[in-house]
Amino acid sequence: GEDVEQSLFLSVREGDSSVINCTYTDSSSTYLYWYKQEPGAGLQLLTYIFSNMDMKQDQRLTVLLNKKDKHLSLRIADTQTGDSAIYFCAETFRDYGQNFVFGPGTRLSVLP
Amino acid sequence: EPEVTQTPSHQVTQMGQEVILRCVPISNHLYFYWYRQILGQKVEFLVSFYNNEISEKSEIFDDQFSVERPDGSNFTLKIRSTKLEDSAMYFCASSKTGTVTDTQYFGPGTRLTVL
Numbered sequence: 001g002e003d004v005e006q007s008l009f010l011s012v013r014e015g016d017s018s019v020i021n022c023t024y025t026d027s028s029s030t031y032l033y034w035y036k037q038e039p040g041a042g043l044q045l046l047t048y049i050f051s052n053m054d055m056k057q058d059q060r061l062t063v064l065l066n067k068k069d070k071h072l073s074l075r076i077a078d079t080q081t082g083d084s085a086i087y088f089c090a091e092t093f094r095d096y097g098q099n100f101v102f103g104p105g106t107r108l109s110v111l112p
Numbered sequence: 113e114p115e116v117t118q119t120p121s122h123q124v125t126q127m128g129q130e131v132i133l134r135c136v137p138i139s140n141h142l143y144f145y146w147y148r149q150i151l152g153q154k155v156e157f158l159v160s161f162y163n164n165e166i167s168e169k170s171e172i173f174d175d176q177f178s179v180e181r182p183d184g185s186n187f188t189l190k191i192r193s194t195k196l197e198d199s200a201m202y203f204c205a206s207s208k209t210g211t212v213t214d215t216q217y218f219g220p221g222t223r224l225t226v227l
Contacts, residue, residue, distance in 0.1 A: 004154075031212045042116065042203055042218030043155070088155060092212050099168055100216075102155040 004103035006089055011109045018076040020106045022089030025070065032065065033100065034074045035088040043088060046074070076108075084110045114138045116219035118204050124225045125194055133189045133222045135204030141217075143210035144187045146179065148172070148200040149221075155203070161187065162210060194226045 003025045012018045024032070030051050035043040049056045049063045049072070056063045062075040076083055089103040117136045125131050137144050146158040159169040161179050178190045187206075191198055204219040 035218075040220060042205075042220045044218070045215050048213070090155075099157050099160065099170075100155075101157075104154045 004089055004091055004101050006087075006103040006106045008104060009107050009109070011111060012079050013111050014079060014081060016079055018074075018079045018083070018108055018110075020074045020076075020087050020089075020108065022072040022074075022103055023070055024072065024089070024091050024101075024103075026091060026093050026101070027067075027070065028093045031092050032063075032072050033088075033090040033092075034061075034063065035090060035102075037086045037088065037105070039085075046087075079108075079110050081110045081112065084108055114217075116204055116206055116217050118202075118219035118222050120222060121220070122223045122225070124227065127196055127226055128193050131191050131194055131224060133191075133202050133204075133224070135187045135189070135206075135219055136185055137187055137204065137206030138208075138217055139185070141206035141208050143167075143207045144179075144181070145205040145207075145216065146189045147203040147205065147218075149203065150197075150200040158189070158202075160210075167210075191224075194224075196226050199224055199226045 006022045033048040034046045036046050037043050047058050049065050060077045064073045086105040086107050088105045090100040119134045144161045147155050149155045157170050159173045160167045176192045180188050201221045201223050203221045205216045207214045207216045
């Protein structure tokens, strides 16, 4: 079945760039997503990328997709303490229904 | 900004008891979902619901689980006879159109603890 993997922890200094990585197994994935979960809150959609794209940029966020290696990354430029959260990679291989497969989440700690 | 709300934030129950987790989706949304996250593990899809019926469910969503939209605003998840392994954070979500590019809004979750 589908599987999505992420490293569990990442620490960066405030002002540095953070790169959170994700690998997935289902080559028929159509959309890949990044969600953010702050303590005590639900998951918040940050961005998504369609599988025929290589890159998507949205302000401080850059998503890179290497479909050959089934590797997705999220780069956060100028990381701030407010970016400290758990970041989930997720995929779907269909056009409807949003039955996502989530990764385990990467806990990003931003140090002052 | 509209948001999905869930009650209670934390529910403690004895094994074998029934629990009902409640969610109020965003008012003009048509698609509703339940996910769960066992502590330290991945977020897992349970069920999706549209037009007053289940549109999809995972293997986790067995006969012990049921969903309902009893009054046009609430969306509930019932676990008939809870097991220890049902202890998890349960997230409700809703979206307007159900398509993959439509934002799915998540609630803050209900932490269920089964003793």
